[in-house]
Amino acid sequence: MARIIFPNLAVADLEKAKTFYSGLGWTVNPQFTDETASAIVVSPEIVLMLLSPAFAAQNGLTQLAEPRMSLAFSADSREEVDSFFEKAVAGGAQPRGDAQDLGFMYSRTVVDPDGHILDWVWMNPANVEPF
Numbered sequence: 001m002a003r004i005i006f007p008n009l010a011v012a013d014l015e016k017a018k019t020f021y022s023g024l025g026w027t028v029n030p031q032f033t034d035e036t037a038s039a040i041v042v043s044p045e046i047v048l049m050l051l052s053p054a055f056a057a058q059n060g061l062t063q064l065a066e067p068r069m070s071l072a073f074s075a076d077s078r079e080e081v082d083s084f085f086e087k088a089v090a091g092g093a094q095p096r097g098d099a100q101d102l103g104f105m106y107s108r109t110v111v112d113p114d115g116h117i118l119d120w121v122w123m124n125p126a127n128v129e130p131f
Contacts, residue, residue, distance in 0.1 A: 005046050009069055011114045014038060014052040016092075020113055021048065023091040024084060042073065072119040078106045084120040085110060093118070104128065 011017035014036070018028055021040045029047065032039035036055040040048040075081045081099075085108040089095060093110035096117065100107045104127035109119045 002045050004044075006049050007046075007069060007071060008049045008051055009114065009116055010056070011050045011052060013113075014050060014054075016113060017050045020088075020091045020093070021050070024087050046073075068115045068117065070117040070119070072107075072121055075120045075122045078122050081106055081108050081120040081122050084108075088112070088118065 009017075018033075018038050018040070022028055026048075027041045029039040029041050032047075032049075036052050036058060038050040040050060042048060073084070075084065085095075085099075088110040092113045096109040096111050104124045105121065107119055107121040109117060111117055
């Protein structure tokens with residue numbers, strides 16, 4: 001079985017966060033979603049866990065909001081980078097800086113409604129060794 005990464009993101013408003021992330025084309029997994037947390041499937045190996053303030057209270061945590069997360073996601077093309085960026089901004093994210101174009105790598109960054117930094121990155125496979 002492949003390893004699955006579950007980044008935990010603290011959110012102020014769970015419904016708003018679910019709408020934002022599903023607006024990027026990712027799906028909510030209802031099996032791991034309730035009124036306090038939601039699983040957002042990015043890929044079979046990456047599932048974002050959106051955690052509400054109620055989740056923190058139920059689990060004896062005094063604060064989930066800090067530190068903010070910075071996540072980078074690969075894209076299949078420059079166009080896909082732009083598409084994710086545009087969907088994120090349309091969904092309420094704030095652009096962060098200009099697009100970075102290094103020729104062999106292209107990226108764009110936003111800050112989501114809860115302050116988490118999201119980068120989308122395309123790397124030319126001809127110039128990058130496989131991970």
